[in-house]
Amino acid sequence: MSGKVLLDTNAIIYALNGKVVLPYAQYLVSIITEIELFSYSKLSQNDKQNIENLLSHFEILNICKKTKEMTIEIRKEYAIKLPDSIICATAMVNGATLISNDKQLSKIIGLDVVSLEAFCGVL
Secondary structure, three states, X not given: OOOXXXXXXXXXXXXXXXXXXXXXXXXXXXXXXXXXXHOOOOOOHHHHXXXXXXXXXXXXXXXXXXXXXXXXXXXXXXXXXXXXXXXHHHHHHOOOEEEOOXXXXXXXXXXXXXOHHHHHXXX
């Protein structure tokens, strides 16, 4: 596992709900995850504040040309949904380990992906 850790949306939701405690690390988040978190239709003002507080500790990564190109290749090769493809490409381009409970992502060659349970040492 590399020193950088990119959190998938599901990992952040678990942390926000208090189901896991994230260990100390250099955390990155894709702009896609930020969009997914804030676009939930039943988000309360308190939920929004909690998300903002948590995300303030992470570096939010936008989509650059290399990420766009890698996303295209992942989509072609693995037929994964666009948001997941962008998140995977973001991790790969930035040399980060992806923390995700999405088991289908482990089939992507070249992607360093670790389950949230294994990363946090739970379950």
